[in-house]
Amino acid sequence: MLSPGKLFVxxxxxxxxxKVILIPLLIVSLIFSLFISPLDYIxxxxxxxxxxxxxxxxxxxxxxxxxxxxxxLNFLFKYKNAFxxxxxxxxxxxxxxxxxxxxxxxxGQPTWxxxxxxxxxxxxxxxxxxxxxLFIFSYKYIQDLNTSSxxxxxxxxxxxxxxxxxxYSVDIWSTLHQPSSVNVFGKTSIHNSMLLPLSLMLLVFxxxxxLIFLMKYRSEIIRMKRKGLKRL
Amino acid sequence: MNLNIxxxxxxxxxxxxxxxxxxxxxxxxxxxxxxxxLKLEKDYKEEVKKLSAEQVxxxxxxxxxxxxxxxxxxxx
Numbered sequence: 001m002l003s004p005g006k007l008f009v010x011x012x013x014x015x016x017x018x019k020v021i022l023i024p025l026l027i028v029s030l031i032f033s034l035f036i037s038p039l040d041y042i043x044x045x046x047x048x049x050x051x052x053x054x055x056x057x058x059x060x061x062x063x064x065x066x067x068x069x070x071x072x073l074n075f076l077f078k079y080k081n082a083f084x085x086x087x088x089x090x091x092x093x094x095x096x097x098x099x100x101x102x103x104x105x106x107x108g109q110p111t112w113x114x115x116x117x118x119x120x121x122x123x124x125x126x127x128x129x130x131x132x133x134l135f136i137f138s139y140k141y142i143q144d145l146n147t148s149s150x151x152x153x154x155x156x157x158x159x160x161x162x163x164x165x166x167x168y169s170v171d172i173w174s175t176l177h178q179p180s181s182v183n184v185f186g187k188t189s190i191h192n193s194m195l196l197p198l199s200l201m202l203l204v205f206x207x208x209x210x211l212i213f214l215m216k217y218r219s220e221i222i223r224m225k226r227k228g229l230k231r232l
Numbered sequence: 233m234n235l236n237i238x239x240x241x242x243x244x245x246x247x248x249x250x251x252x253x254x255x256x257x258x259x260x261x262x263x264x265x266x267x268x269x270l271k272l273e274k275d276y277k278e279e280v281k282k283l284s285a286e287q288v289x290x291x292x293x294x295x296x297x298x299x300x301x302x303x304x305x306x307x308x
Binding site (some may be wrong): 030035036040044045046048050051052056091092095098099102103106107109110206211214215216217218222223225226 | 243244246247249250251253254256257258261262265268269272273275276277279292304
C-alpha cells in the first residue's frame with residue numbers, strides 16, 4: 001500500500017486539476033438541474049430537489065462505508081494511513097448527511113404535507129447523522145490513540161449495520177419515502193432526461209468531496225509532521 | 233424576464249432553499265477546511281524557522297516537508 005508521504009505528494013498534484021474543473025462543472029450541472037430538466041408529472045418543480053438530495057444521500061452512505069472499512073483496517077492491521085483517511089472522510093460524510101436530511105425535509109413539505117415523519121428511512125438517516133457526530137467526537141476528544149481507535153471501530157461497526165437498515169428500510173417497512181429509482185445492478189425507473197442532471201450533480205459533489213478530502217488529508221499529514229519536528 | 237423560472241409553479245421557495253442550503257453547507261466546509269489548512273502550513277513554516285540550518289537541511293530532503301514549505305510561500 002502507498003505510504004502517507006507518497007500519497008501526499010501525488011494527491012497534491014491532482015488537487016490543482018480538481019480546482020480547475022469544479023466551477024465549470026457546477027455551472028453546467030445547475031443549468032441542467034434547475035432549468036433544462038423536465039418537470040415531474042405529479043410533483044412538478046419540486047422534483048428538482050432530488051438533484052441535491054439523492055447525490056448527498058449516496059455520498060453520506062458511501063463515506064460511512066469507507067470510514068467503516070478504514071476503521072476496521074486500522075483496528076486490525078494498524079495501517080497508519082487508515083487513521084488519516086477516516087479522519088479526512090468523516091466531516092465530508094457528516095456534511096452530506098446533514099444536506100440529505102434537510103433537503104429531504106424541505107422536499108417532504110410539498111410532497112407529503114409535512115417536514116418530518118418518524119418513518120424508517122428518515123429515522124435511520126437521522127441515526128446515521130448521530131453516528132457521524134459520535135465518530136467525529138471520538139477521534140477529536142479522546143487523546144489516547146488506542147482507546148480512540150477502539151471506540152471509532154465500535155461506532156463504525158454499528159454504523160455499518162445502520163447502513164444496511166437504511167438501504168432496506170423502504171422494502172421492509174411501509175414508509176412515506178419512495179423505494180429507490182436508480183439501481184446499479186437492477187432496472188432504473190428514472191427517465192434519461194432526469195438521470196443526466198442527477199449524474200452531473202453527483203459528479204460535482206464527488207469532485208467537491210475529492211477537493212475537501214485532499215485538503216483534510218494534507219492538514220492531517222502536516223499535523224503529523226509538526227509532531228515529528230519536535231523530535232528533530 | 234420569465235419569472236416562472238424562479239417561482240417554479242409556486243414551489244420556488246422549496247427548490248431554491250434546498251439548493252441554497254446544500255451550497256451553503258459546502259461553502260462553509262470548504263472555507264473552514266481551507267482556513268485550518270493555511271493556518272497549519274503557516275505554523276509549520278514558523279516552527280521550521282526556529283530550527284538550526286543542519287536540521288532544516290535534513291528536513292528539506294523529505295518530499296512532504298519540501299512540498300509544505302514551497303506551498304506556504306505560494307500562499308503568501
